Amino acid sequence: MxxxxxxxxxxxxxxxxxxxxxxxxxxxxxxxxxxACQAPRPAPPAETALMPDGLSFDKIGTVTRVMSTQGHITVRAVTAKNLDEVTVLIQDAVTAAGYRPAGMDNEGFEAEVFFTSGLYAAGQAVVRRAECEGQWDIELVLIDPETVPPPTTRRSVP
Missing domain, CATH: 1.20.5 (Single alpha-helices involved in coiled-coils or other helix-helix interfaces)
Incomplete structure (x- = not known):
């Protein structure tokens, strides 16, 4: 027993x-x-208020951080959209904020989208694979629209 x-x-x-x-x-x-792959935490409204007028990530993904430093605005976001789609959506969103597209480089695992404002190089978005499968990290850096000098007119020389 x-x-x-x-x-x-x-x-x-x-x-x-x-x-x-x-x-x-x-x-x-x-x-x-x-x-480690929890839903991204959205940036607080005080930060998203720093984004340039007309810039929206509603169709892109979740904005997780916005910073304004020395004449630049940095927007960090996370998306589950595919790389090709997200680069076009970023271009559309930044164009809606008054910037002009200036080119794109997509290597399949990372992409960059470039922007101008007037005669100036005005920013770049970098999209890279995130730690979580199927997600992409976005870092968009734009020149603050309020710091861009107005376009100048050139005088013609006789």
């Missing part, structure tokens, strides 16, 4: 250990609480 009780205690201990292991592993799974 002693052997039977001992066997039962070992079985209970093994089941308890297995249950504890499953709980620990569940915490490391792709679930919402333990995942």
């Amino acid at each position: 002693v052997e039977r009780g001992s066997h039962r205690q070992r079985s209970i201990a093994l089941v308890g250990a297995a249950t504890a292991l499953l709980i620990v592993l569940a915490g490391c799974s792709a679930g919402p609480e333990g995942s």
Whole structure:
């Protein structure tokens, strides 16, 4: 009888250990609480208010950070759209804010979109694979539209 009780205690201990292991592993799974791939946290309204008038990422993805420093505005975002689509959407969004597209370079794993304002190079968006499968990180840096000098007229020389 002693052997039977001992066997039962070992079985209970093994089941308890297995249950504890499953709980620990569940915490490391792709679930919402333990995942490195949680939904991106949107930037607070005070930050998104720094974006140039007319610039919207509504069709692109989630804006996670906006900073204004030394005449530049940086917008960071995350998207689940494919690379080809997101580069076109970024170009459309920045054009709606008054900038002009100046070119694009798409290497399949990373892309850059370039912009001008008047005669000036005015910014660049870089899109790179994110840590989470199927997501892309976007970093858009634009010259603050309020710092762009007005276009000048040239006098013709006789």
